[in-house]
Amino acid sequence: MSRIPIEVIVNGVAQRAEVPARRLLADFLRDDLFLTGTKRGCETGVCGACSVLLDGEVVKSCLSLAVQADGHEVTTVEGLAAGEDLHPLQEAFAEHGGFQCGYCTPGMLMAAIAILHETPSPTEAEVRAGLSGNLCRCTGYVGIVESIMAAAEKMRGT
C-alpha cells in the first residue's frame, strides 16, 4: 500500500501526514485528525453534511481525496468559533432555530459561510440557491434560511 506524504493547513494549523491515496478528505479530517464536526452522511455527494472550505471555497469532503488537499488550506466547522466565542453565524443558528437534530448543521454552516463571503447581503432566494447542495431532514429549511439572513445582518454590523 502506498502512503503519500501530504501537508494541509487545517483551521490555521499545518498538519503533516502520510495517507493512503484512497483516504477521503472527510475520513482524513474525522479519523486521522479527530475533527468529527464534519459529518459523513450519504457519502455520494448529495447531502452536504461533509462540507468544508478548501482555500475558502465550499466543497464536499466525501467527493475529494486527502491527497488532493496537499498544499491547500481546509477550514472545518471547528475553525469557526474563536475559543469559547461562537461565530456570529453559529449564534444566529442557535437563536433562530437553525437546527433540530444538528446532523446537517456543520455542513450548513460551511455552505452559509461561503454564501456570505460571496454575497454579504443575500436575498432569501440567493441563500436557498447557496444551500442547494445541503439537505436537512428536520427543519424544513425555514429556520436555517432565517438564521443565515440574521447572521448576514449581524456580520455587516447593521
Added chain:
Amino acid sequence: MRDVDYLRPETVAEASALLAELGEGGRLIAGGTALLLALRQRMVAPTHLVSLARVGGLRGITYDPRDGLRIGALTTHSALARSAVVRAHYPVLADMAGRLADPQVRNQGTLGGNLCYADPTTDPPTCLAALDARLVLGSARGDRSLPVTEFLVDYFTTALHPDEILTGIRLPPPRFDLGHHARFHRTAAEHRPLINLTLLARRDGDTVAEARLVVGATTVVPTRVAAAEAFLAGRAVTAAVAREAADIVADAVEPLSDLRGTAAFRRDMLRVMARRSIERLMPPGMEGREVA
C-alpha cells in the same frame, strides 16, 4: 474503495506516457467528483490514479475576438461561471455553469472531467454542442482536436484514446446574440437534469435570423434539432410559431426511457421546455431581449 497508487506528473507528455504504460490500470483524476463515486461503487478499479493537478497548461480562460475562447480542461464550473470574458461574450455558458449541480460540486468539478466522464445527464455537453465547441486532446504523440459532438460517442464513452488527455475547450467567436440553457428536474432535490435544452438565436429586427437548438440529458449524446432551427429562421416569434417549433422538437428527439422518466413523459416535458425557451428568448409580439 480498493487500494490505489497516486502519481503526479507535471506535463501532458508525462501523464500520457504513464497512461500508455499503465493501460487499464491507470485513471486520470481532475476534481474527482465523478471518479470517486465510480471508485466507491467499484464501477472502475484502477491500480493507479494519475493526478492532473500539477500538469501545466490545463488552466486559465482566454478570449480573443478573432480566435474565440480557450478554456483549460481543469477549469472548474464555478471559475467558468465567474469568468468576466465568458460572462461578456458567452453569457449562456457562464449562466449554465453557474446553475448546474450545486455550489460544492461547481467548486470541485472541472469542465474537462465532466466531458471526459460522458455522463449523458449533465449540462455542459448540450451547451457546448450548441456553441460549436472543439476539444483539444493531447498526448505524448502530439495534439489533435475534434468537435464536441464527435468527442461524445455513447453512454460514458468518448473518442479519447487511452493515452490522451483533454487539455482544452475552444469556442469560435460568438455568432448569436441571444441564448438560454434550460434544465428540467422532476423534483427540486434532484441535481442532475432529466432534460436540458440550449437555444441560441441571432435576431434581425423582429425575426429570428438564425437559430441553434440542441437537446441533451434525455438523449445519450446531445441532439441538434435542425428541423426546428430551419423552421424558426426568418420568422417572427408568435405564440403559434413557438408551439409549432416545440412540436417539431418533441417529434424529432428519441428520448431515453428509464426509472427517472418514461419516453412519453420526457417528450411531453421537452415540448413544454422548447416552447418556453423560444418564448423566453424572443417574447411573442415584443422585441427580443437579452437573456443571460
